Amino acid sequence: MTRMNPDVRRQAIVDAAQAVASRKGLSATTVRDVADRMGTSSGLIHHYFASMDELLAVVFDKVAEADLSATRKRMEIAMSPTGKLAAYFAAWGDPDNDETFQFWLDAWSEAGRNAAVRERSRDLNIEWQELLSEVIRQGIETGEFNDTEVDAAAWKALSLLDGLTLQVVAHPTVIERGKAVMWAASGIEKELGLPPGALAEAMQDA
Amino acid sequence: MTRMNPDVRRQAIVDAAQAVASRKGLSATTVRDVADRMGTSSGLIHHYFASMDELLAVVFDKVAEADLSATRKRMEIAMSPTGKLAAYFAAWGDPDNDETFQFWLDAWSEAGRNAAVRERSRDLNIEWQELLSEVIRQGIETGEFNDTEVDAAAWKALSLLDGLTLQVVAHPTVIERGKAVMWAASGIEKELGLPPGALAEAMQDA
DNA sequence: TTCACTATTGGACGTGCGCGCAATAGAGTG
DNA sequence: CACTCTATTGCGCGCACGTCCAATAGTGAA
Numbered sequence: 001m002t003r004m005n006p007d008v009r010r011q012a013i014v015d016a017a018q019a020v021a022s023r024k025g026l027s028a029t030t031v032r033d034v035a036d037r038m039g040t041s042s043g044l045i046h047h048y049f050a051s052m053d054e055l056l057a058v059v060f061d062k063v064a065e066a067d068l069s070a071t072r073k074r075m076e077i078a079m080s081p082t083g084k085l086a087a088y089f090a091a092w093g094d095p096d097n098d099e100t101f102q103f104w105l106d107a108w109s110e111a112g113r114n115a116a117v118r119e120r121s122r123d124l125n126i127e128w129q130e131l132l133s134e135v136i137r138q139g140i141e142t143g144e145f146n147d148t149e150v151d152a153a154a155w156k157a158l159s160l161l162d163g164l165t166l167q168v169v170a171h172p173t174v175i176e177r178g179k180a181v182m183w184a185a186s187g188i189e190k191e192l193g194l195p196p197g198a199l200a201e202a203m204q205d206a
Numbered sequence: 207m208t209r210m211n212p213d214v215r216r217q218a219i220v221d222a223a224q225a226v227a228s229r230k231g232l233s234a235t236t237v238r239d240v241a242d243r244m245g246t247s248s249g250l251i252h253h254y255f256a257s258m259d260e261l262l263a264v265v266f267d268k269v270a271e272a273d274l275s276a277t278r279k280r281m282e283i284a285m286s287p288t289g290k291l292a293a294y295f296a297a298w299g300d301p302d303n304d305e306t307f308q309f310w311l312d313a314w315s316e317a318g319r320n321a322a323v324r325e326r327s328r329d330l331n332i333e334w335q336e337l338l339s340e341v342i343r344q345g346i347e348t349g350e351f352n353d354t355e356v357d358a359a360a361w362k363a364l365s366l367l368d369g370l371t372l373q374v375v376a377h378p379t380v381i382e383r384g385k386a387v388m389w390a391a392s393g394i395e396k397e398l399g400l401p402p403g404a405l406a407e408a409m410q411d412a
Numbered sequence: 413t414t415c416a417c418t419a420t421t422g423g424a425c426g427t428g429c430g431c432g433c434a435a436t437a438g439a440g441t442g
Numbered sequence: 443c444a445c446t447c448t449a450t451t452g453c454g455c456g457c458a459c460g461t462c463c464a465a466t467a468g469t470g471a472a
Contacts (some may be wrong), residue, residue, distance in 0.1 A: 109315035111376040122377035163365025170317040171328035189395045
């Protein structure tokens, strides 16, 4: 294959590995899969990554960070806490993010047996929860939300989203995607004392 | 190894496979693992199961059915809908069930790529949701619960439980187990219009 | 006691895995 | 143009996997 600049090649390997992993799952992705996808030899991967585990860790990080930063950006644009909350929710309703959520399902499954995955997964989950905590805290300050326990409310909201999305992604026929998002929104509305439908409305505005 | 009655041996194989899988995960459980655990040869497993996939499917079914039927039994004992709901919740708070929940994490991860797992997982999830729907319907009839949309409320409750338990099992340090259960209970109380703490109280009674 | 049945053994077979390494080839520099 | 550096090749190693099968050894019936 054509000789590439190291930085470019390294990126190409990560991209190829991500593409394979989104179809086969992180744990089922092999060195040969990635090499075939790029049309190169398998030895090349080990020229850039000390081990396959290291490559897969980089892929997981990349996917997770991209998702998180995209959500952060969407939230910055929104003005009110309710708007920011709606922006947060938007990620879950988008079918394009199903692949990313599949990575999460894999990570949660693997976390119980692999300490490295567990710690990375935990840290990222906490970041998602803190993002939510921040908005809830703001909403309480402005008086938009009820004065509830912030930490608890954030974990409840995140868990409700995860649990519903899990059903949509793992068993595509069991709940309609639209219903899952609406149900999650209505659950959080009750939690934060928002008028029924307020969150759903803010989501359409965005 | 001592010669066994076929039924007994078959059961022994399933038990051994379950023990191994609860430590290593279903997809990482090998024929040799199971044989070693029993102290027999690996060939014996294929005398009873046509393939390793078939054995693992039996193990998953056994674990899932046991959990479901134990919950059903606990619910039958309780008198009121609130009591039954508390009995349903009890399964999630019990650390002994962490192993079972790990099976679920594996199943959800695998469902996206394996049609057999997906269908079995989906059917079982629906059974869990229907169990909840039934109780909620009863509670609405008796007037204990608010008159909400049953299907939606059941999916929300199940998802909240799954999402919170996921954090407890996958990242043991992130949320205290007790808090997760209390948060789930308070979320459902709001959903069904129960007085705050009513569900938590019913859980201690049981 | 004999015999048929089958539970159980133990290793062979082919496959796919991560990894390592000597050989090769292309790109930049003097 | 010659030379150095290193990106890239392609294969081999050792291992673990699921599966298969001929040989062996217990057990219950005749």
